[in-house]
Each structure stands twice: as structure tokens, then as C-alpha cells.
Amino acid sequence: MSYVVDFTDVSTVGLESSPVADALAGLRANEARYFKNKYDHVFTVEPASEAAETVEWVHRILREERDLVISSPALEATAFEVEGYRMAYVFYESGLSINVMYATDDAGKRAVGFKLSDGMEVPAELATRFKFARQRSKLAGTIRGSYFTIKNEY
Known part of the structure; x- marks a missing residue:
């Protein structure tokens, strides 16, 4: 079942199993507001089980570009298109959010972004490969983020 993310009344709907559910909900609301x-x-999300194609696309890019496998469920x-970009987001139980920005034309930007919810540790699979910058958000507290550029076609 789809859920329209409300950034004025932040809810943990769908994220309750996360140990940092409140912070992850704030991070999700921050993306919705943007x-x-x-x-x-x-910004509308659905359970990962109903968005298996999107989750697999993101995981394929991580695997093929950087030999990365995310251990958290x-x-x-969500996946959508805006102004010539195919966007995909996956929110994980650990508090991690991964997004893919993929230009639909060959000249545009293509990248994978990682955002860590306030209060979570950097996942072991990312800790030695990426440095994380900090930013403040009214909705999400302190967000730590990093990214890499996609080199291949997906």
C-alpha cells in the first residue's frame, strides 16, 4: 500500500521496525519537502516488497559500480521521474537512505547518494569507502551524506 509522505506531520508509518524510526521518518520527510x-x-513510498523492481535496480547499481551489498533490510x-531525471529512493531498517539520480539523456548527471539518519552508525559496508559530510535539517536533525558518480548505463 502506498504512503504519501507528509512533511508537516512527520510519521513513522512503514518504518516502525527501525531502531532509529523517528530520525528515519524525519529524513524521509526532508526528502518529501525538497x-x-x-x-x-x-513523494510517495511503498513497502519494499511491493517495490521490488526499484530496490533491485538500486542494488544492481551498487553491486556493479562499487561491489557493494547493503546488509540491512x-x-x-519509491521511483519517479522529474525534469529529465529518473529518481529512486530506498529506505533501510538501519536508518540508511540510498537514492539514485539518473539522467535520462546521456549528457546529464548520474549519481548514487547515501544519507544516514541521526543516531545511526555508519554501516560497515560503507565505513571504509566513503567520507560523510554533515548537514542540519529541521525535520531530520543531523544528516550525514556521501555519494559517488555512476559510470555505466542502467
């Missing part, structure tokens, strides 16, 4: 304000897009995912 897409609403920048693109007038309503995926809770929710």
Missing part, C-alpha cells in the same frame, strides 16, 4: 518545494512532486522504496 521534492515538493523544488518540483511540486508528491529495505523497508520502503
Whole structure:
């Protein structure tokens, strides 16, 4: 069942099993606010089991680009297109959020972003490979993030 993420009344719906559910809900709401304000897009997620194609696409990119496998279970995912970009988000039980920004034309940007919810440790599979910058968010507290550029076609 789909869930429209509300960034004015933050809810942990769908994220209850996460040990950092409140922070992860804030991170998800932060993304929803960004897409609403920048693109007038309503950020809607669904359980990972119902978004298996999106989760697999993200996991394939991680595997083929950086030989990465995320150990935490995926809770929710979403995929949509805005202004020439295919976007995908996967939210994990650990508090990790991974997004893929994939330009639909060959000249555009293509990248994978990682965001860590406030209060979670850096996952072991990412700790030695990426440095994380910090940013503050009213909805999510302190967000730590990193990214890499996608080199191949997906």
C-alpha cells in the first residue's frame, strides 16, 4: 500500500521496525519537502516488497559500480521521474537512505547518494569507502551524506 509522505506531520508509518524510526521518518520527510518545494512532486513510498523492481535496480547499481551489498533490510522504496531525471529512493531498517539520480539523456548527471539518519552508525559496508559530510535539517536533525558518480548505463 502506498504512503504519501507528509512533511508537516512527520510519521513513522512503514518504518516502525527501525531502531532509529523517528530520525528515519524525519529524513524521509526532508526528502518529501525538497521534492515538493523544488518540483511540486508528491513523494510517495511503498513497502519494499511491493517495490521490488526499484530496490533491485538500486542494488544492481551498487553491486556493479562499487561491489557493494547493503546488509540491512529495505523497508520502503519509491521511483519517479522529474525534469529529465529518473529518481529512486530506498529506505533501510538501519536508518540508511540510498537514492539514485539518473539522467535520462546521456549528457546529464548520474549519481548514487547515501544519507544516514541521526543516531545511526555508519554501516560497515560503507565505513571504509566513503567520507560523510554533515548537514542540519529541521525535520531530520543531523544528516550525514556521501555519494559517488555512476559510470555505466542502467
